[in-house]
Amino acid sequence: xxxxxxxxxxxxxxxxxxxxxxxxxxxxxxxxxxxxxxxxxxxxxxxxxxxxxxxxxxxxxxxxxxxxxxxxxxxxxxxxxxxxxxxxxxxxxxxxxxxxxxxxxxxxxxxxxxxxxxxxxxxxxxxxxxxxxxxxxxxxxxxxxxxxxxxxxxxxxxxxxxxxxxxxxxxxxxxxxxxxxxxxxxxxxxxxxxxxxxxxxxxxxxxxxxxxxxxxxxxxxxxxxxxxxxxxxxxxxxxxxxxxxxxxxxxxxxxxxxxxxxxxxxxxxxxxxxxxxxxxxxxxxxxxxxxxxxxxxxxxxxxxxxxxxxxxxxxxxxxxxxxxxxxxxxx
Amino acid sequence: xxxxxxxxxxxxxxxxxxxxxxxxxxxxxxxxxxxxxxxxxxxxxxxxxxxxxxxxxxxxxxxxxxxxxxxxxxxxxxxxxxxxxxxxxxxxxxxxxxxxxxxxxxxxxxxxxxxxxxxxxxxxxxxxxxxxxxxxxxxxxxxxxxxxxxxxxxxxxxxxxxxxxxxxxxxxxxxxxxxxxxxxxxxxxxxxxxxxxxx
Numbered sequence: 001x002x003x004x005x006x007x008x009x010x011x012x013x014x015x016x017x018x019x020x021x022x023x024x025x026x027x028x029x030x031x032x033x034x035x036x037x038x039x040x041x042x043x044x045x046x047x048x049x050x051x052x053x054x055x056x057x058x059x060x061x062x063x064x065x066x067x068x069x070x071x072x073x074x075x076x077x078x079x080x081x082x083x084x085x086x087x088x089x090x091x092x093x094x095x096x097x098x099x100x101x102x103x104x105x106x107x108x109x110x111x112x113x114x115x116x117x118x119x120x121x122x123x124x125x126x127x128x129x130x131x132x133x134x135x136x137x138x139x140x141x142x143x144x145x146x147x148x149x150x151x152x153x154x155x156x157x158x159x160x161x162x163x164x165x166x167x168x169x170x171x172x173x174x175x176x177x178x179x180x181x182x183x184x185x186x187x188x189x190x191x192x193x194x195x196x197x198x199x200x201x202x203x204x205x206x207x208x209x210x211x212x213x214x215x216x217x218x219x220x221x222x223x224x225x226x227x228x229x230x231x232x233x234x235x236x237x238x239x240x241x242x243x244x245x246x247x248x249x250x251x252x253x254x255x256x257x258x259x260x261x262x263x264x265x266x267x268x269x270x271x272x273x274x275x276x277x278x279x280x281x282x283x284x285x286x287x288x289x290x291x292x293x294x295x296x297x298x299x300x301x302x303x304x305x306x307x308x309x310x311x312x313x314x315x316x317x318x319x320x321x322x323x324x325x326x327x328x329x330x331x
Numbered sequence: 332x333x334x335x336x337x338x339x340x341x342x343x344x345x346x347x348x349x350x351x352x353x354x355x356x357x358x359x360x361x362x363x364x365x366x367x368x369x370x371x372x373x374x375x376x377x378x379x380x381x382x383x384x385x386x387x388x389x390x391x392x393x394x395x396x397x398x399x400x401x402x403x404x405x406x407x408x409x410x411x412x413x414x415x416x417x418x419x420x421x422x423x424x425x426x427x428x429x430x431x432x433x434x435x436x437x438x439x440x441x442x443x444x445x446x447x448x449x450x451x452x453x454x455x456x457x458x459x460x461x462x463x464x465x466x467x468x469x470x471x472x473x474x475x476x477x478x479x480x481x482x483x484x485x486x487x488x489x490x491x492x493x494x495x496x497x498x499x500x501x502x503x504x505x506x507x508x509x510x511x512x513x514x515x516x517x518x519x520x521x522x523x524x525x526x527x528x529x530x
């Protein structure tokens with residue numbers, strides 16, 4: 001190695017700024033050894049680059065330990081062919097068995113034709129007992145350690161619809177006379193801000209109105225969580241803990257299959273049930289009959305009757321999010 | 332509006348109630364099935380260490396009805412512990428004094444006890460309208476009438492006819508915040524602990 005080439009390019013006191021110094025080096029005639037300065041510098045760059053990449057990628061090692069190769073190369077849900085999707089569902093089933101010891105069935109439920117889901121909640125009937133919160137927790141295989149659920153019930157002072165005035169941690173016999181109770185979950189907006197902000201298109205709105213998440217595509221940046229004006233999205237800080245005997249085995253790719261750590265999730269109107277014509281778990285659990293779910297495109301549906309005959313409002317209407325979940329009061 | 336009617340499930344002879352619902356004629360299953368109400372056709376008394384159901388007529392067939400009775404406090408032999416909080420009605424506003432196992436409509440006609448929804452509807456018109464439209468009373472099963480039946484509650488599943496206001500409940504399932512509910516070495520900040528604001 002010559003004395004000249006031992007000086008790093010651009011590092012010497014007399015070298016020019018930026019890339020120009022590299023170009024000027026080529027004008028130097030090759031030393032007697034036959035190795036140009038440029039070749040040596042290139043070689044050093046490769047070596048340094050590899051080392052730098054190794055260091056930069058170090059934090060990923062622990063992340064990659066949780067990630068199989070098949071999972072890493074898996075394409076976006078919408079780009080999967082039928083064969084690929086079948087393979088993905090089979091792999092996920094195996095992973096749930098390995099990670100949780102539970103035998104489950106993971107399907108891919110597609111939107112039903114001619115269906116636009118609507119949900120109406122009667123705030124005159126809801127008494128804040130929270131059975132819907134619990135039903136969601138069990139149905140959707142939520143983390144047991146945090147009592148995670150897609151639903152929060154806000155205890156609200158009468159006379160305001162300002163969510164910020166609500167409280168979710170009340171723990172007394174309900175209802176109180178000067179309060180009303182408002183369950184809040186994903187409103188499945190027609191103009192969803194959470195979808196707009198996703199940098200990788202891991203969340204989108206489907207034809208039946210449900211806003212879904214591809215948990216394997218989500219990078220966990222939480223932009224959507226910040227963008228949602230209803231605080232409807234949840235982040236998995238840890239790998240969810242679910243005992244095998246409590247795992248709901250009826251699962252769907254975009255719905256209640258166990259979510260990986262570091263991903264965002266949200267209410268999907270129980271699409272693993274509702275896309276089979278069944279009622280969502282929170283409606284079935286409601287002891288006051290406050291929840292009415294159905295197809296807004298069916299003029300004979302109960303939810304349509306409510307929209308046409310009741311005093312209906314949506315949360316934060318001024319934001320223009322156009323929710324598919326409505327609140328109403330009896331006269 | 333189609334002519335499908337509410338059908339009482341769980342009973343051997345399904346009864347058509349005169350409740351018009353948006354229906355699905357020709358479908359393989361009824362659009363809506365209403366669960367049979369709890370059996371209230373008698374009183375249960377303890378006899379010889381076991382519960383025995385006694386039909387209403389056992390006592391009432393031999394006693395003269397007292398049209399003025401409005402409260403269980405006026406009774407000293409049976410029904411004396413009955414909680415009663417249903418307006419200013421007398422017992423015989425709803426119970427048929429000629430056939431004590433059955434009900435009686437306001438116009439004097441007798442009504443089979445299992446059709447008590449019609450009795451309730453005499454006074455609670457808005458609730459009956461909302462119930463018929465599917466906006467009161469809840470449901471489980473199927474939202475899609477083409478695929479299965481929506482199973483509905485009967486009035487008496489949620490409302491005790493003698494004290495019909497919906498009872499207070501104690502919430503049993505609350506979210507546990509991973510920050511706020513974690514054991515802390517510092518004194519808890521009460522203001523921030525009131526609200527659960529984290530995903």
